[in-house]
Amino acid sequence: MKYKIFSLFALLLLTSFSSLPSKNFETKITTIKANNSLSKVESIYLNLKSNACALPSFDCFSIALEGFNKFKEKGIFKKNILTLIDFSKSSNSKRLWIIDLDSDEVLLNTYVAHGRNTGNEFADKFSNKAESFQSSLGFYATAEIYNGKHGSSLKLDGLQKGMNDNARERAVVMHGADYVSEKFIKNNKRLGRSLGCPAVPEELNDKIITLIKDKSCLFIYHPSRKDKFI
Incomplete structure (x- = not known):
């Protein structure tokens, strides 16, 4: 028992x-x-409502959204518009997206140029230095509009020290260019290149500037620096 x-x-x-x-x-x-x-x-x-376009990669989007939220909390961004540029993709592809975070809708997807010394078809070299003619990665706030040699242009303020904070000094702005077109790709096997500006198609320039002006977020991505963005 x-x-x-x-x-x-x-x-x-x-x-x-x-x-x-x-x-x-x-x-x-x-x-x-x-x-x-x-x-x-x-x-x-x-x-996301893609409107029949390909979406950005999840890595690019998730880093962009995290950064957007952090800078938005600091009061830097005034609009819930997120512009993504993925420089891991061929310049012959549409690698710029403008996303409305209020409606979760892709408003526009188009071509965008990288800097002359950043690469040929693919971007692989980046700089924050003046006269480098290279693109700078990271988070930007869109600033004032002005009329320059490329017509209506949008100034950008780089938000990350050592990565893109010399954007104003370098005159890195968003503007239209005739070398950002399918015709140029057809004739040259690649998109044209800028002096470091994220240049866009001339016919879409005014529309893009109108959508993203007034302190919205622009994020330029490349996976080689993914651990440095946030």
Whole structure:
């Protein structure tokens, strides 16, 4: 009888210990929490209204959205418009997106040039230095409009020290250019290049400037610096 009672007690004790959370269980909880924190970004991305265009990569979008939110909290951005440029893609592809974060809609997807010394068809060299004729990566705030040699142009303020904060000094602006066109690609096997500005098609220049002016976010991405953006 004593043996049976002891055995029953031992069984109950073992059962109670086995019900305690294991390290694997804790790991799963941590993973679930991490996935839940990402789910908002994933949800926005998966529900973007693309208007039949290809979407930016998830890596590009998620970094851009995280940076947008951080700078927005500081009061730097006044509009919920996010412009993405993915310089990992061929210049022969439409690698600029303008996204309305209020409606989760892609408003425009088009071509954009990189700097003359940044690469030929593909961008692979970047600089924050004057006279480098290279593109600068990172987060920008759109600033004032002016009329320059390329017509209506939009000044940009680089928000990241050492990466793009010399944008004004370098006159890195958004403007239209005739070398940003499918005709130029057809004749030259690649898009034309700027002196470092994110130049866009002439016929879309005014529309783009109107959409993104007045302190909206512009993010220029390349995976080689993905750990430096935020």
